[in-house]
Amino acid sequence: MDNxxxxxxxxxxxxxxxxxxxDNLIPKTAKILLIYGGGSxxxxxxxxxxxxxxxxxxxxxxxxxxxxxxxxxxxxAVKIIKQKKIDFLLPVGGGSVIDATKFIxxxxxxxxxxxxxxxxxxxxxxxxxxxxCVLTLPATGSEMNRGAVITKAETKEKLAFHSDECxxxxxxxxxxxxxxxxxxxxxxxxxxxxxHVIEQYCTFPKRNQLSDxxxxxxxxxxxxEGSKVMKNPTDxxxxxxxxxAATMALNGLIACGQPxxxxxxxxxxxxxxxxxxxxxxxxxxxxxxxxRVMKKxxxxxxxxxxxxxxxxxxxxxxxxxxxxxxxIERFFRTVGAPTHLxxxxxxxxxxxxxxxxxxxxxxxxxxxxxxxxxxIREILQNRL
Amino acid sequence: MDNxxxxxxxxxxxxxxxxxxxDNLIPKTAKILLIYGGGSxxxxxxxxxxxxxxxxxxxxxxxxxxxxxxxxxxxxAVKIIKQKKIDFLLPVGGGSVIDATKFIxxxxxxxxxxxxxxxxxxxxxxxxxxxxCVLTLPATGSEMNRGAVITKAETKEKLAFHSDECxxxxxxxxxxxxxxxxxxxxxxxxxxxxxHVIEQYCTFPKRNQLSDxxxxxxxxxxxxEGSKVMKNPTDxxxxxxxxxAATMALNGLIACGQPxxxxxxxxxxxxxxxxxxxxxxxxxxxxxxxxRVMKKxxxxxxxxxxxxxxxxxxxxxxxxxxxxxxxIERFFRTVGAPTHLxxxxxxxxxxxxxxxxxxxxxxxxxxxxxxxxxxIREILQNRL
Numbered sequence: 001m002d003n004x005x006x007x008x009x010x011x012x013x014x015x016x017x018x019x020x021x022x023d024n025l026i027p028k029t030a031k032i033l034l035i036y037g038g039g040s041x042x043x044x045x046x047x048x049x050x051x052x053x054x055x056x057x058x059x060x061x062x063x064x065x066x067x068x069x070x071x072x073x074x075x076x077a078v079k080i081i082k083q084k085k086i087d088f089l090l091p092v093g094g095g096s097v098i099d100a101t102k103f104i105x106x107x108x109x110x111x112x113x114x115x116x117x118x119x120x121x122x123x124x125x126x127x128x129x130x131x132x133c134v135l136t137l138p139a140t141g142s143e144m145n146r147g148a149v150i151t152k153a154e155t156k157e158k159l160a161f162h163s164d165e166c167x168x169x170x171x172x173x174x175x176x177x178x179x180x181x182x183x184x185x186x187x188x189x190x191x192x193x194x195x196h197v198i199e200q201y202c203t204f205p206k207r208n209q210l211s212d213x214x215x216x217x218x219x220x221x222x223x224x225e226g227s228k229v230m231k232n233p234t235d236x237x238x239x240x241x242x243x244x245a246a247t248m249a250l251n252g253l254i255a256c257g258q259p260x261x262x263x264x265x266x267x268x269x270x271x272x273x274x275x276x277x278x279x280x281x282x283x284x285x286x287x288x289x290x291x292r293v294m295k296k297x298x299x300x301x302x303x304x305x306x307x308x309x310x311x312x313x314x315x316x317x318x319x320x321x322x323x324x325x326x327x328i329e330r331f332f333r334t335v336g337a338p339t340h341l342x343x344x345x346x347x348x349x350x351x352x353x354x355x356x357x358x359x360x361x362x363x364x365x366x367x368x369x370x371x372x373x374x375x376i377r378e379i380l381q382n383r384l
Numbered sequence: 385m386d387n388x389x390x391x392x393x394x395x396x397x398x399x400x401x402x403x404x405x406x407d408n409l410i411p412k413t414a415k416i417l418l419i420y421g422g423g424s425x426x427x428x429x430x431x432x433x434x435x436x437x438x439x440x441x442x443x444x445x446x447x448x449x450x451x452x453x454x455x456x457x458x459x460x461a462v463k464i465i466k467q468k469k470i471d472f473l474l475p476v477g478g479g480s481v482i483d484a485t486k487f488i489x490x491x492x493x494x495x496x497x498x499x500x501x502x503x504x505x506x507x508x509x510x511x512x513x514x515x516x517c518v519l520t521l522p523a524t525g526s527e528m529n530r531g532a533v534i535t536k537a538e539t540k541e542k543l544a545f546h547s548d549e550c551x552x553x554x555x556x557x558x559x560x561x562x563x564x565x566x567x568x569x570x571x572x573x574x575x576x577x578x579x580h581v582i583e584q585y586c587t588f589p590k591r592n593q594l595s596d597x598x599x600x601x602x603x604x605x606x607x608x609e610g611s612k613v614m615k616n617p618t619d620x621x622x623x624x625x626x627x628x629a630a631t632m633a634l635n636g637l638i639a640c641g642q643p644x645x646x647x648x649x650x651x652x653x654x655x656x657x658x659x660x661x662x663x664x665x666x667x668x669x670x671x672x673x674x675x676r677v678m679k680k681x682x683x684x685x686x687x688x689x690x691x692x693x694x695x696x697x698x699x700x701x702x703x704x705x706x707x708x709x710x711x712i713e714r715f716f717r718t719v720g721a722p723t724h725l726x727x728x729x730x731x732x733x734x735x736x737x738x739x740x741x742x743x744x745x746x747x748x749x750x751x752x753x754x755x756x757x758x759x760i761r762e763i764l765q766n767r768l
Contacts, residue, residue, distance in 0.1 A: 001624040003399025008392070014641070015387025207621035209608060210628050213601030221593045237591035240385040244594050244640070253637075256628070257398070 001257040011170040022053035030088040069100035089131035095140025099148035105129040125163035132170040138243040139189035141250025143171035175239040188280025195283040196249040203367040263365035284337035289382035385641040395554040406437035414472035453484035473515035479524025483532035489513040509547035516554040522627040523573035525634025527555035559623040572664025579667040580633040587643040587751040647749035668721035673766035
């Protein structure tokens with residue numbers, strides 16, 4: 001097992017009716033910026049619950065965070081915070097709204113020359129505006145971690161940053177707020193959660209029994225509940241299990257003592273940046289290709305995954321690994337996720353710009369830093 | 385799934401050589417009270433590592449915390465803290481040293497009449513002295529939670545308290561510090577961890593897939609590594625897995641959305657208070673009796689445990705439940721734990737004082753609050 005450190009101070013308030021807890025979680029004198037996306041919270045009753053809980057607190061609204069939040073939009077929010085002397089941010093929505101809030105919180109107090117440096121140069125975030133979240137779309141895990149992904153519209157760059165200053169103070173998770181989610185978002189959330197786990201699990205063995213089994217626990221929960229949720233979108237326990245699984249998949253827990261991959265995400269980010277494909281969709285397309293191309297490096301963990309998550313106990317390690325990859329693809333299709341580039345109307349011409357960008361950056365990806373531009377091409381060609 | 389909240393701000397620093405990190409974790413100007421037990425840390429090299437990391441910081445030592453820490457001893461430490469204007473506590477040892485530190489930290493700033501009220505009346509702890517831990521005995525989980533158990537020598541009362549003020553700021557877990565533990569303490573640690581999980585898992589089903597599977601992950605890890613550790617006391621990964629399992633078993637994670645029992649602990653505490661039996665030993669004795677007497681209430685979870693942890697897939701639910709209880713008893717004996725009162729030289733005469741105390745207090749135990757003094761008698765009679 002590798003050395004590790006684990007730190008996660010976010011308070012989770014989970015369950016039915018918990019939005020009302022905002023009144024106990026936010027100071028009475030707070031000047032709040034309520035941050036949200038396209039306005040779905042005004043249709044599903046969440047906005048009313050939030051405003052009722054906030055009572056007489058001073059609230060300014062900032063609407064219109066994009067699904068892959070734009071740097072440029074975040075800067076507009078920073079201006080308002082400075083103008084109105086806002087001292088508490090309240091994102092209400094999914095991972096993009098929370099990610100945007102993290103960047104807004106960090107950029108407001110940034111004392112360097114250019115706030116883009118937080119993303120492009122990983123410049124240190126020394127202080128950030130306090131914020132707590134109301135999560136309505138389980139997927140990214142942003143509600144209980146210190147990372148965010150932001151896109152610069154101008155240059156089509158999608159980059160991440162991390163800071164201990166950017167943990168949410170609290171996150172409210174009421175599974176009932178997810179009842180009205182469109183199928184596409186449920187699918188994306190399940191795939192995103194699944195791939196988060198795979199990135200931290202499907203590498204090479206470290207005799208790390210507990211982190212392995214915690215990861216498998218999340219995958220088993222996704223496979224079990226993911227196959228039921230579409231027919232039972234208002235089953236509380238199914239929604240609660242999926243919501244909690246998404247949070248646990250990316251809060252640092254299952255990474256403890258493990259090598260990590262993240263190549264599927266890095267390649268997926270480029271598909272989003274260039275072709276505006278949903279983040280979840282990029283993952284369900286890329287992952288099976290990556291696992292095939294990198295099978296030798298991931299053989300032990302793929303075989304273990306086959307047995308423990310999909311109940312495949314027969315065959316050699318190599319055969320079980322192949323079956324695991326097929327089982328993952330089948331699972332993605334069961335929950336309605338595309339698994340090929342052609343499913344989203346992309347053909348072989350989409351590959352070059354992505355490969356070129358990785359060449360330019362000189363990045364090598366994966367837990368062994370051996371996924372070079374040639375392998376990225378091979379991975380994407382596997383998904384035509 | 386029940387509503388829940390989860391909050392755990394303790395920073396974990398895990399792995400080989402991590403005691404050196406103390407230098408980065410404690411302010412240079414801190415006036416430290418180094419708190420430890422019987423002095424084993426002076427024989428196994430831990431003391432030297434700690435002192436080297438602390439460098440030129442001002443350190444006062446407080447030795448002699450008992451295995452079931454005494455209230456009276458804690459008060460002695462409080463006096464020293466006030467005299468010497470100590471502002472940081474550094475417990476180095478196992479759960480008893482950390483539990484004592486939590487009480488010391490709370491009692492120092494307690495503004496009520498009698499610090500015993502923190503335990504007997506659950507009086508609020510408004511503020512506590514800052515502290516971080518070096519764990520050397522994985523068992524209680526105290527290194528990553530907000531609770532502590534303290535015994536009043538004078539009245540033989542063993543009571544618990546909990547406070548958000550009593551989370552350790554950090555805990556250093558170096559599995560190598562556990563290489564020199566005597567077998568008895570390894571056994572106790574494994575049993576304590578196992579029973580912590582059972583208290584939060586073996587109740588009734590709540591369709592809480594993830595918490596169930598996380599709990600089962602810890603149990604599987606204990607069964608797997610527990611059977612190997614005695615023959616391989618210096619195998620790093622075995623020790624690392626057991627250490628991390630102990631922390632994860634009682635940091636709030638697996639309790640999320642679950643009913644909880646804790647009757648085995650409550651009955652066990654009385655065996656310790658009256659007859660000075662090791663905490664771990666009280667648990668391996670009481671648990672099988674409790675599961676037998678309460679079998680009907682716990683049937684579903686016992687059957688699930690049988691299948692998922694011990695691989696018992698045949699038989700009716702009731703048969704699998706019986707087999708699970710036998711498998712637990714067998715596991716306890718495999719790791720060298722007593723399972724009957726006679727193993728620790730107690731006979732039927734030990735039962736009355738315990739039953740009487742629960743009668744006096746009027747407490748009913750268990751997840752359904754239906755374990756009354758009559759049932760407690762039945763449980764203990766099962767363990768003669």
